[in-house]
Amino acid sequence: MSNEPGSQWRQPWQGRVDTLDGEAGHRWHQVVQPWHAHAAPGVALLGLASDEGVRRNHGRVGAAQGPQALRRMLANLPVHRPLALYDAGDVPCLDQQLEAAQREYAARAARMLDAGQLVLGLGGGHEIAWASYQALAASRWAPGEGQRLAIVNFDAHFDIRRDAQSTSGTGFRQALDHARAQGCDVAYHCLGISVTSNTRALFEQAGECGISWRHDDALTSAALPRHCDELREWLGGFDHVYLTICLDVLPASVAPGVSAPAARGVPVDVIEPMVACVAGCGRLRLADIAELCPPLDIDQRTARTAARLAWRIVDAWQEAAA
Numbered sequence: 001m002s003n004e005p006g007s008q009w010r011q012p013w014q015g016r017v018d019t020l021d022g023e024a025g026h027r028w029h030q031v032v033q034p035w036h037a038h039a040a041p042g043v044a045l046l047g048l049a050s051d052e053g054v055r056r057n058h059g060r061v062g063a064a065q066g067p068q069a070l071r072r073m074l075a076n077l078p079v080h081r082p083l084a085l086y087d088a089g090d091v092p093c094l095d096q097q098l099e100a101a102q103r104e105y106a107a108r109a110a111r112m113l114d115a116g117q118l119v120l121g122l123g124g125g126h127e128i129a130w131a132s133y134q135a136l137a138a139s140r141w142a143p144g145e146g147q148r149l150a151i152v153n154f155d156a157h158f159d160i161r162r163d164a165q166s167t168s169g170t171g172f173r174q175a176l177d178h179a180r181a182q183g184c185d186v187a188y189h190c191l192g193i194s195v196t197s198n199t200r201a202l203f204e205q206a207g208e209c210g211i212s213w214r215h216d217d218a219l220t221s222a223a224l225p226r227h228c229d230e231l232r233e234w235l236g237g238f239d240h241v242y243l244t245i246c247l248d249v250l251p252a253s254v255a256p257g258v259s260a261p262a263a264r265g266v267p268v269d270v271i272e273p274m275v276a277c278v279a280g281c282g283r284l285r286l287a288d289i290a291e292l293c294p295p296l297d298i299d300q301r302t303a304r305t306a307a308r309l310a311w312r313i314v315d316a317w318q319e320a321a322a
Helices: 019-025 052-056 063-074 098-114 128-137 171-182 200-208 224-235 268-279 298-321
Strands: 043-049 085-092 118-123 148-154 185-193 212-215 240-246 284-290
Touching (some): 043 063, 063 118, 098 118, 098 128, 098 284, 128 171, 128 240, 148 171, 148 268, 171 185, 224 268
Parallel strands (some): 043 118, 148 240
């Protein structure tokens, strides 16, 4: 069911070419290559072209178009360091079969993780979270005995709902339930929680599950140094890190193209350095960016912001690996 890179893979990878600048003027569209099994270690982009989880969660659909829209914005990003970059295509959600799409995404992402890639997932709804977690749990980075996994989610919502089926709001409960059943040490930290977007029941469930969080109104520019120090210290206790960003954590003015725009949100000048802090910890294994909904995106603001955050993830990861 996967759309692996074929003859049309390069379609969104178009952009400016500064010929006179040589390699110093290269952009992502000039270095990206289709993923193949023998690719040298680098960054592999994999899309989950789905908004079925959003539909099931009673949200506004359209995020299935997110991966391609994000690629178009990634195309013109500058290459500041040598970068092995691959496009592994999209896994579509066909006939509302979300669970099958999540399994397929997880299988493909796990193979790339085992091949030494940093997998950067392109959403799609935040149902990508359960798929990404399954990929890590099936890969060489699955936390073994004595090892710990940190899930860091920048999000206005906990996404720990109870439901009989996968939705965009169940991913982290599914991950925590799986970890508990397998005896794995997994901790979930959510940054940007909106007190007006989560019920009392969800806060109570978060406490019962041992989840830690920070509210959106606490994540200010003035408090940024303290929060970054706390985040670095917390991450120091883990062997593996999974980073996920739901774009609805941002203010609606910069991220209107999401299922649930934020009434407040966390400013980009706070989110970006905190994302870099996580991505640059030296133990990032995979990351994803979710909830980009192009039909709702005014002036492509959300896609542009998502692309900047993706660039920051890759840059911080490269710096840590250097």
